[in-house]
Amino acid sequence: MANQDKIVLPEKYYLDNFKYVLNFVIGKYEGLLSPSEINFVKNFLSLSEDAQCLYVRISNRKGQFFRKEKLSYAEISDLDLALRELKSFDFVVKKEGLEIDECYQLLAVYNKPEIVRLINPLEYEVDKSLKKDELILSLLETVDSIDLLETFYNESIITQAVKEELNMVKLFFFGHNHGDMSDFVIRDIGHARFMEIDESQLGTSFESREEAEAVMQLSQLNKEYYLLEETLSPLSIYDWFSQIEIGYFLSLDKAKSRAEKLLYKVGYHLERNKHYDEALEVYHLSSSSPLRERRIRIYNKQKEFKKSLELAHHILDSPNDNKEYYIAQDVINKLDKKLKTTTIRQKEGMVIPVKHSYLHQVEDGALAYFESLGFRGYHSENSICRNVFGLFFWDEIFDPKHNSLHQPLQRSPSDIYEKDFYKKRKEAIKQKLELTKNKNQLVNVLKKSVQSFTNISNPFVHWDDDMIEGMWKFLSYVKLKQIKSLLAEMAIDPKNRSTGFPDLFVWKEKEYSFYEVKSPNDHLSEKQLFWLERFDEWGIHAEIALVSWV
Structure with missing residues (x-):
């Protein structure tokens, strides 16, 4: 991207996002929050903007211990004043004692030369030639905890507090424990687009x-x-x-x-x-x-x-x-x-000669072989069939009435890989398939999704030009009945039935085929066998290509 096209975020974008999360959670989950969590939100919103910025900056960093001299943020006018304010509201604290894992985190904020310099005055036998991680572990085993804290837990160390309250607020917002505020940045700088859902239609991550x-x-x-x-x-x-x-x-x-x-x-x-x-x-x-x-x-x-x-x-x-x-x-x-069932099927594969120079690029070598026979092709593995599924059932996947969309940064519904996914959508899925009477109708549904949602996150859609083009080519060869059978099968269990598709899709004039490529030491998996058998049943041409090095 050219420099002039780069998106420049506002100076305090992170504070705006953090406040959005707090207000969102208070608005939707206040009845489920504990008194300490509600106080955390209210006390934070009462802080000065500098103090708010400093806490968010700290909370977005890894760990709970930080060295004051390492903190420098141009948008915070008076770091010391902001720090004193955070201390007065107990947003940063000095702990009386630390657990063993906290002691490790504390020592880890220093580099190795600093650790060695600080322990030199202590009368302990420690191998100072050890790597930093090993040195810290050695110190934790040999040095008295009081001596460690007196040496390393000084006034320059800032300790983030109310982490439990913050983590619970983030859990309610994201609906899981690995939610990250960086998702806002990914969205705001255009690296990812998410489905736009009216907030009034969003469900709840937790009912209790x-x-x-x-x-x-x-x-x-x-x-x-x-x-x-x-x-x-x-x-x-x-x-x-x-x-x-x-x-x-x-x-x-x-x-x-x-x-x-x-x-x-x-x-x-x-x-x-x-x-x-x-x-x-x-x-x-x-x-x-x-x-x-x-x-x-x-x-x-x-x-x-x-x-x-x-x-x-x-x-x-x-x-x-x-x-x-x-x-x-x-x-x-x-x-x-x-x-074994997989062994039986693999033995039925066709042997293809592939140049030894493709030893570490087996699929590329197989594709080169088929291209030498006049075929064209794509690395289709999962993408082609998943694209058809994700684009055809886009509205059903993201239907807000199923209480599976809880916040505006979701890449996929929360039930996407659960058994209830199909149970909730079964009637809508069956009806959509029944109403699709010809291939033109199906293609129009896919084109509408492409036009409306290009580059928006969907757990099944790979927005790569080649993969989208490969999808259209695949659809030009297969029959409507075959596509509908594929879509119905995937819908039953998207978690387990959206992977395992063959590696290559190739075509030449009126001829096409999927190929599962296997090198001499590779073995067919159960998922791959499942789709080969289904394709056989529906008449979608698919084979195993057994590579023979030449």
Whole structure:
């Protein structure tokens, strides 16, 4: 972009965005906020503009400890005065004591030469040749905590306070724990465009305080787990996990998927370290994917083939997703001494010669081979089919009546990868497909979406010129019935059925094909097999291209 075209943000854009978030949350969630969170908002809005700017600048930086001499903001006229004001309202504090992880954060604001200089007067044996991170850990293990605080926690250190209140306010606004104020900047400088929804039509991230607190607690538990994974034995982690009321989190809709992710992390850590019985206990707490799959793998390792077979049949009756289905099918095949379903299909692939110079660009090499035969083509992997889906069902995806749009910076509805996505939209999706009587109607819907929403964030649409062009080329070859079958299948489970499509789409005159490219050491995945089988069923031409190096 030319310099004259660059977007220059207002000097205090970050303060405007921060105030917007506070006012938005107070307006929509005041009844769910705690007294301390409401006081946080009110006290912040009563600060002088300089003090507000300084707090937002600090809160947008990483960590909670900052060195005063490192802070310099041209728009803040008197940093010392702003700092005193923040202290008077307890927006920055001097803590009496610090937890071990806070001590690490405190020391990390210094560079290594400064750390060495400050510890020289202390009478402790420390290897000062260690790297900074290792030196800090060594200091935490050997130096008395009082000496550490007296040495490093001096008056030049600014400690951000009311972080818990701020984090809860951001959770209510974004609807998740990884929301970032930088999303405003990404929007304002034009790097991303979001759907414009009338704020009066926006739903709520949480219906109860209980749900929000559960999500926040799970976020903290996940952070705790990662720390424990580095320091404790697997069985000690199992004991830690056993103290968590995981059933409570699983009972709450907003917290359930996050709780299941923690289940998987703990269970897989135990499994990887061969604590199979404990891993099974964890996996048994939920029947979601991929927990049942992991149970099958453990049963097979323990030679509990009867249990493995029973679970496989149970999964086949009601699979969570494609991968789980094929793994269950493979368990049954194995006991019948049959090949894996993916292996069977891969053996049917066509062998193509590809120059060895494409060793690290296998798909490019395969495309070059087909181009040498007179074909033209695109790297279609996922993009072409996802584009058709996202553009055709744009209105249904972003329909505000489903309470899945909560704030103006959402790239996708909050339920986009949940089971309820299809359940909520089933009738609208079926009706749209039934009313589409010919391919021209379908193409017109897609063109209207392209004209109305170009470059607006959609979780399925890849706004790349080649991918959009590839979509039109694909539509010129396939029949309406085939496209509608594809769209209906994807809609049932967008989380698991919007990936796994073949790598290449090629065409020549009246001939076209998708190709899943496999190098000699690559293997077909369950997701890829799912789509190859569906394409076979609908008559969409797709094959596996087995690369042979020449």
